[in-house]
Amino acid sequence: MNKIELYKTAFINGLDVVADATFEEMQLGVTKEWDSIGHMTLIAELEDAFDVYIDSEWITEFNTYQSGIDLLKRLGVDFGQ
Amino acid sequence: MTFISIEFLLFVALLVAMYYVVPHRFRWVLLLAASYLFYATLSIQFIPLLLVSTAFTYVTGILIERQDEKRQKKRLMVMGVFVLVMFLGWFKYFNFVNDSLRAMAGLMGWNYDIPYQDIVLPLAISFYTFQAISYLVDLYRGKLKAERHYGYFSIYFAFFPQLVAGPIERAKKLLPQFKAEQRFDYEHVSYGMKRIAWGFFKKTLIADRLAPMVATVFSRPDPTGSEIVLGTMLFSIQLYADFSACSDIAIGTARLFGIKLTENFRQPHFAVSIADFWNRWHISLSTWLRDYIFIPLCKGKKKRHQIYVAIIITFLISGIWHGAAWSFVLWGLIHGIYRVFGDATKHHREQLASFVRLDRTPELHKWINIATTFQLVSFSRVFFVSDSVAQAFHHARLYVTPSSWAPTGMLHALELFSLLDFVVFLFFFTAVHVFQYIERTKGSAWDWLAGRSTLANVAIQLFVIVSVLVFGVSSEGFIYGGF
Incomplete structure (x- = not known):
């Protein structure tokens, strides 16, 4: 799974949207x-998927x-991969 | 020396004159001396606590920064926050915890003999403690560098316009403004004076004119249901006028020195939901709770019900921050439940609105939401204003009893006002709403005013000042000054 797919999966799981939603x-x-x-569940999904810490300032x-x-x-x- | 006094206005006028005469490198001395003098006139016995808290936070901040390892930084940050919370806990919550434990021991039949302590709440401790906590946490998170200049740091802790009742500021925003050389700017001074005058207007013509009526209702041994309904809604208006006036005066006073403080209110009684209300009411506290309580609690939580738990905890902390009493805890809990219930039923409410075709008249839908939110907020304030939990439940029951809303009872309750008081209140309440209407339709009433002719500006300012001098009344201090 590439990074964009991983990113979309976080949206699917975090926001409970369908896989063919218009993410963009x-x-x-x-x-x-x-x-x-x-938004908070999406943040948790993203942090978990990409192993990053998203600060409160960036959350907003x-x-x-x-x-x-x-x-x-x-x-x-790196989304180039 | 309170904000609403001639002494305060003279004090500020003298300070502003000196501030722009004194060379920039000495201005921190002037601001710091003025801040401590201001605090001393209100609460001289707690100056040592303010000094100790300042020194402790200053040293802890530098120590956090000096650590190489994240784990050591965290340990120091946690220790620092713990000590600050202990200061706050001892003065604000000792008797609350002690009384609660004694009551519980009484119920369980245990022996509990820690006596009640006669502890006075230090002025502004809730506000400056939250600023200190944000400073240490932001340092730990690497958002700012530890301040080395003890003078500037001390002003961040004690800046007199916002010391007593906020806005609760972040070091990252305030410290650079203290350090920058502020030049005399007519626009800043003019704006500052207008904000101060507007604060005086709301405080003396709305808040303090309503205060005796509200006090009469809630001090009566057996008020009628209609009196409770009217008294609670009047309290809502009083509380907003009182606290937003305090913020206006703080923001205006700071602007005289070229310092921009955070806006604390955005017409909260026009909120369309409880979530919207908390984006508009006491914004500096709401964002503090969001950044230092709610978001950390949400970390790693991927389910909605887990976020609901974080919401409830955050609102409970908000409640206990306001006052050391179970009625404040319940007030916080009610708002937490509102917020969770509002989210859980959102889609059903949207479907209902669609079913009754409210979605076809969005303006009507918006005003129904505004009225509903105001009623929910007002109901919660029964717990905010009542002296005890038992009294709060009694008042809450009266508030939701249908007969309390009968027009005849409400008309009878209006007799709390004398005819003159009622007419004067209605007139100035309308004036505040005209201002708010301009804010909603033109973006900023202050910018709108600046675009009017000089004659119109002078007339409006004269109206504000003469109204305060002729019809203004003043009681002691601000409601939030007691927190």
Whole structure:
């Protein structure tokens, strides 16, 4: 499983969304399943999947599918693989 | 010297004049001396505790930074937080724990002989302790460097505009502002004075005008249900006016020195849900609890019900932070339950709204949500304002009794006001709502005001000042100053 698939799996598990959802359009507070509580379960899934620690400051910055990828890149995750 | 006094205004005016005359390298001395003097006028006996807490946090911060290993840093951080919590615990919670244990021992038939201790709560200890904890945790997390300048560090601990009742600030935001050379800026001074005047307006014309009515209801041995309903809703308005006025004066005073403090309120009584309410009410405490309690509790939790437990614990801590009494614990628990229940039923409520076609009239739906949230918040404040748990439950039962809401009873309860008091309150309450309406529709009432003619600005400022001087009343201190 490549990193993007791993990332999407975290969304599927954390937010309880279907596998063929349009992940790229997902936004915190806009996507029905991605509310403030779902956000915390998603964070736990991402931390577990990528073995990173997401700080409280970054948790509030992470609000779209793409901003999550940018955040993980800052934490050293290489999405090129 | 309280915020609402001529002495405070003269004190600030003198300080501002000196601040911009004194060279930048000596300004910290001026701010620190002023902060300690301000605290001494309110609570001189607890100056030593403030000094010890400051010195302890300063040294612990440097020690944390000096450690090479993360484990050692963590150990020191935990020790530092523990000691700070012990300071707070001794003064604020000793008798609460002691009384609770004695009551439990009485029920169980155990022998318990630790006597009640006559402990006075040090002013502002809840606020400066939370600032100190955030400093140590942020240091441990590597978000900032330990402050070496003891003077600047001491101001962070005791900056007089926000010392007594917040906003609870982070070192990362405040320390660089103290160190930067603040030049005299007319815009800052003008804005600061307007915020202070607006704080005086809300405190003396809304909060302190309502205070006697609320006190009358909750000190009566046998109030009617309608009086409890009206008194609780008036208390909600009083509490918001009182605390937001305190924040206005703090923010305005700090701005006179070029310092920007965190906004603490965003019209909380217009929140559309409990989650929204906590994004608008006492924002600096809510974000503190989020960053240092809730998020750490959520780490590794992948199930919604596990997050619910974290929410309940966070709200219980919020409740106990407000006051050392079971009624505050229950108040926190109620908000935790609201938040969890609100999340668990979200989809069902959306379906219901769709079924009754409320989703086709979003404006009506929004106002129904605002009214419902206000009622939920007001109901919880029965526990906030009552003197004991037994009294709180009695008042809560009256609040939810349908007959308490009968129009005749409510009209009768309005007799708490004299006709003149009622007309004066309604007039100034409307004025506050006009301000809030401008905020909601124009973005910032202050920016909107700045765009008006000089004549309009002078007229509005004169209206605020004359209203305070003619109709303003003042009681002792602020409600949150007691926390």
